[in-house]
Amino acid sequence: MDMALEVAVAAIKIFIVVNVVQLVVAYMIYVERKVIAHAQLRLGPMRVGWHGLLQPIADGLKLFFKEDIIPDKADRVVFVLAPVMVLVPALVVYAVLPFSATFYITQINIGLFFVLAISSLGVFGVVMAGWASNSKYSLLGALRSAAQMLSYEIFLGFSVIGPLMLAGSLNLQEIVHAQRDVWFVFYQPLAFIVFFVAALAETNRVPFDLPEAETELVAGFHTEYSGMKFAFFFLAEYASMMVISTIGIVLFFGGWEGPDFIPLPGFVWYCLKLGAFMFVFIWLRATLPRYRYDQLMRVGWKFMFPLVMLNIFLTGFLKYLFL
Amino acid sequence: MEIYFFYMFAGGMILTSLLMITRANVIHAALLLVLTFFFLAGVFVLAGAEFLAAVQILLYAGGIMVLYLFSIMLMNVEVAVRMRQWHRQGVVVLVAAVLLGLEIWAVLGEVEFGAPKQWEWSLGATPGNVEALGAVLYTKFLFPFEVASILLLASMIGAIVLAKRTIER
Numbered sequence: 001m002d003m004a005l006e007v008a009v010a011a012i013k014i015f016i017v018v019n020v021v022q023l024v025v026a027y028m029i030y031v032e033r034k035v036i037a038h039a040q041l042r043l044g045p046m047r048v049g050w051h052g053l054l055q056p057i058a059d060g061l062k063l064f065f066k067e068d069i070i071p072d073k074a075d076r077v078v079f080v081l082a083p084v085m086v087l088v089p090a091l092v093v094y095a096v097l098p099f100s101a102t103f104y105i106t107q108i109n110i111g112l113f114f115v116l117a118i119s120s121l122g123v124f125g126v127v128m129a130g131w132a133s134n135s136k137y138s139l140l141g142a143l144r145s146a147a148q149m150l151s152y153e154i155f156l157g158f159s160v161i162g163p164l165m166l167a168g169s170l171n172l173q174e175i176v177h178a179q180r181d182v183w184f185v186f187y188q189p190l191a192f193i194v195f196f197v198a199a200l201a202e203t204n205r206v207p208f209d210l211p212e213a214e215t216e217l218v219a220g221f222h223t224e225y226s227g228m229k230f231a232f233f234f235l236a237e238y239a240s241m242m243v244i245s246t247i248g249i250v251l252f253f254g255g256w257e258g259p260d261f262i263p264l265p266g267f268v269w270y271c272l273k274l275g276a277f278m279f280v281f282i283w284l285r286a287t288l289p290r291y292r293y294d295q296l297m298r299v300g301w302k303f304m305f306p307l308v309m310l311n312i313f314l315t316g317f318l319k320y321l322f323l
Numbered sequence: 324m325e326i327y328f329f330y331m332f333a334g335g336m337i338l339t340s341l342l343m344i345t346r347a348n349v350i351h352a353a354l355l356l357v358l359t360f361f362f363l364a365g366v367f368v369l370a371g372a373e374f375l376a377a378v379q380i381l382l383y384a385g386g387i388m389v390l391y392l393f394s395i396m397l398m399n400v401e402v403a404v405r406m407r408q409w410h411r412q413g414v415v416v417l418v419a420a421v422l423l424g425l426e427i428w429a430v431l432g433e434v435e436f437g438a439p440k441q442w443e444w445s446l447g448a449t450p451g452n453v454e455a456l457g458a459v460l461y462t463k464f465l466f467p468f469e470v471a472s473i474l475l476l477a478s479m480i481g482a483i484v485l486a487k488r489t490i491e492r
Contacts, residue, residue: 078350110453113377120385124357127389131350131396139396146393150386170453 013105017094025238026056032282039286066227078132083232086125089118090239097246098173100256100266111172123149126221133224141220144210151300152201155194158308162191162315163251176255185252190311192252194304199244206285210293245277332365349395360384374453
């Protein structure tokens with residue numbers, strides 16, 4: 001009977017997390033539109049509700065009722081599966097993220113590794129979407145995306161090794177506990193820089209949003225998608241942005257733990273840090289131009305890769321000397 | 324409980340591999356192979372090798388198969404589908420299958436099957452094998468580990484040299 005109870009509790013937690021994530025994603029899009037609008041001295045959405053607050057719901061309804069088009073020459077099965085294949089990994093990863101000291105779906109001892117493994121699957125959906133659409137723009141967009149995501153996944157993977165060496169555990173909750181005194185960002189500035197750039201590239205955000213360079217590729221791999229299927233790609237993009245921000249918070253900014261002199265619950269600290277992270281994402285989008293494809297690859301392999309290797313070496317060396 | 328999960332994963336693995344080798348469309352075959360990797364990762368988890376399961380997904384599914392798909396996508400699949408799918412090598416296949424079957428039978432004869440390990444239901448963290456794996460890999464098996472690294476390095480350099488020669492021409 002114990003088992004049934006545990007399964008029921010887990011199911012309830014999963015239900016809460018999945019729904020809250022979708023709601024937060026909808027409002028992330030609203031916040032993004034507002035912040036960018038104000039950065040460009042515009043007002044952004046104002047019509048639906050007070051200062052456009054109901055805009056995300058209107059948008060969601062619109063996408064829900066839109067006609068769902070599958071191109072004639074598309075590979076139907078793969079075409080339909082591709083958005084699912086993008087969204088599911090993005091949501092599955094939430095299973096191991098620590099939202100506070102007590103609220104999480106599960107803790108596994110390969111937590112961080114699990115996150116990396118599952119989020120590496122998102123690229124399948126992109127490749128499948130690009131190929132199944134049977135359109136040149138989609139295919140080119142998908143090829144670009146795949147090359148970019150594969151390259152930067154390597155830097156992302158290497159950049160987490162530094163904090164891991166300090167924490168001595170793959171369990172995300174234990175990594176948070178290891179930062180009770182000092183955030184790892186002070187010990188691992190190099191790793192954080194590489195992590196942040198790789199995170200931008202992994203989530204296809206400005207300045208690395210080449211996969212959806214409108215001027216060259218229309219809309220990249222999701223050119224042929226409409227209605228709910230298109231919404232799935234959107235949801236997945238923002239959901240994985242939140243995942244990668246959470247990983248950044250857990251690895252470098254002490255997760256849900258805050259300084260002792262401000263007594264706020266762990267979950268509030270987590271939300272504040274997540275909000276700050278997401279704001280930086282949006283802020284960068286309002287500020288920076290897009291990188292060129294060869295620049296993207298050069299920055300990655302010739303600058304970030306040596307940097308992250310140096311960081312691992314230095315961390316090991318210093319840890320051996322002082323700890 | 325564990326045994327049902329095992330049958331689910333093993334059955335899924337057999338089904339997807341059979342589907343994989345019978346598809347005419349290479350992309351479908353590749354995607355089915357990815358599914359097979361997932362079921363295999365599930366079996367690894369049941370065996371208590373969660374690190375191996377994560378590696379299986381990260382490297383094989385997330386890395387190698389994406390690269391495969393990457394190159395297959397550039398191929399004209401419609402032409403490939405119309406090509407002859409079987410190589411009419413039934414005799415060779417039969418001989419190989421019989422030999423392999425005998426081999427498996429011989430190996431299985433040596434193994435002693437004990438009672439299946441009791442599975443403890445827990446959604447919490449359990450003491451893991453990541454530390455143990457690291458310790459063993461960098462002490463007892465350091466030499467094979469380094470040999471494997473050198474092999475990989477050599478193959479990488481070889482690939483770069485071959486690619487560079489064609490670029491220079």
